[in-house]
Amino acid sequence: MTTLVRPHYRPAVAADVAAIVALVESAYRGESGQRGWTTESHLLDGQRTDADSVAGLIARPGSSILLAECDGVPVACCHIEQHGDEGYFGMFAVSPDLQKAGLGRSLLAEAERVARDQWRSQSMRMTVIEQRAELIAWYERRGYRLTGETRQFPYGDARFGIPRCEGLRFVWMSKPLHEVVA
Known part of the structure; x- marks a missing residue:
């Protein structure tokens, strides 16, 4: 296991867009993504996100991209968004x-804390590609449960990647945030 110093968390700003795009692409696509276990390169080619999409998420009210930094370098990120009394978690x-x-x-855990404490969200929701069983299991170990809801993958929309197989779809997962220990 890699040893890591305690990261510093902060909301992203417009100046972070390029670093966020590079981080997300490195984790999900291409050769660098294959070093980690979160790669989707066996399911999707093409981009995972782009600068315009990331800038839009940062600028949108009720939306934030959280950065984890070590020594001032972004090493992890996620997008969270307020949807009524629920938080949405994505682009992890x-x-x-x-x-x-x-x-x-x-x-x-930091994203859940922000949603619970700052937005007063009662739960956190997310979508995961159904074919990512190991990722679904990881979220389940952290208290998320499949809701039974699904959503078709947006075939033909290159903003989400170019599918390498048929039958991709998203499953919804949810976790009540009152169970989160501060």
Whole structure:
């Protein structure tokens, strides 16, 4: 297991867009993504995100990209958004070289804390590609449960990647935040 110093968390700003795009792409696509366990390269080609999308998430009210930094360098990020009394969690990325060091677990807990304490969210929801069984199991170990809801993958929309197989879809997962220990 990789040893990691305690990260510093902060909301991203417009100046962080390029670093966030690079981090997300490195965790999910291409050769660097294959070093970590979160790669989707066996399911999808193409981009995972782009600068315009990231800038839009940062600027949107009720939306934040949280950064985890070590020595001033972004090493993990996630997008959280307020949806009524629920939080939404997505675009979760950890540098491939630092995966399995507890950084993802720590950032997820920070995202839950922000949603619960700052937004008063009662639960956190997310979508996960159904074919990512190991990732679904990771979230389940952190208290998330499948809701039974699904959503089709947006085939034909290159902003989400270019599918390498048929039948991709998203499953919804949810976790009550009152169970989160501060």
